[in-house]
Amino acid sequence: MTRFDDTPFNTLVTRCEPQWLAYCQHDFVRQLGAGTLPHEAFRHYLRQDYLFLVHFARAWGLAVYKSRDMAELRQGLDSLKAIVDIEMDLHIAYCAEWGITEEELGLLLEARETMAYTRYVLDAGNRGDLLDLHVALAPCLIGYADIANWLAAQPFIVRGEANPYEAWIAMYTSPEFQAAAEAERQWLNRRLADQTPGRLAVLTETFRDATRLEADFWQMGLTAAGG
Incomplete structure (x- = not known):
């Protein structure tokens, strides 16, 4: 089994290690x-990830509403603007490289897995406070950074033009994305450090459920391709 250090965020990870x-x-x-993922599995993932980004933006809008000081408000607003003004356009352009048009994206129906995770995140934020929302979002932002780093260290990874998914891997191993994930990790470390055991138990359940729903998002792609 993998072992994690004892920072507050990694306490959540350790408690939810199997998930x-x-x-x-x-x-x-x-x-x-490995570059062996069926193309249709990836295309299905890309389509649904567009819808996920829409709700991810809504979640950061909720973070703005839940903010209690200017630092929190600016953080939420900056994240919201980054998705709406930058990430969405990048995702649409990347989808086009895979033969998925912007018009097609606008007509998509949400898969059940997309609904389950995005509504869970929004519900966690609506029911709780800003920390509850960040914990529910953590498997996405921090998880993708950890996944990219884990992949980069695996002997089976294929890099460069031989892997059709090289651009995806490069996106999440990039210094910019890794810095954003680290900033979120440090924010969570500060907020989690002074929580009571009872509060940590609640947050652990949120983190565990969100992580399970993220895994379902991966499985959705494989299922769509018959895997």
Whole structure:
């Protein structure tokens, strides 16, 4: 089993280790790193990830609403603007490289797995406070950074033009994305450090459920391709 350090965020990870490893080392991820993932599995993932980004933006809008000081408000607003003004356009352009038009994206129906995770995140934020929302979002932002780093260290990974998913891997191993994930990790470390055992138990359940739903998002792609 993997061992994690004892920072507050990694306390959550350790408590949810089976779910975290099942997510970060999912067969979808392994096939993506090896370049063997069926193209239709990836296309299905890309389509649904567009819808996920829409709700991810809504979640950061909720973070703005839940903010209690200017630092929190700016953090939420910056994240919201980054998705709406930058990430969405990048995702649409990347989808086009895979033969998925912007018009098609606008007509998509949400898969059940997309609904389950995005509504869970929004519900966690609506029911709780800003920390509850960040914990529910953590498997996405921090998880993708950890997945990219894990893949980069695996002997089976194929890099460069031989892997059709090289651009995806490069995106999440990039210094910019890794810095954003580290900033979120440090924010969570500060907020989690002074929580009571009872509060940590609640947050652990949120983190565990969100991680399971993220793993379902991977499986969705494989299922769509008959895997």
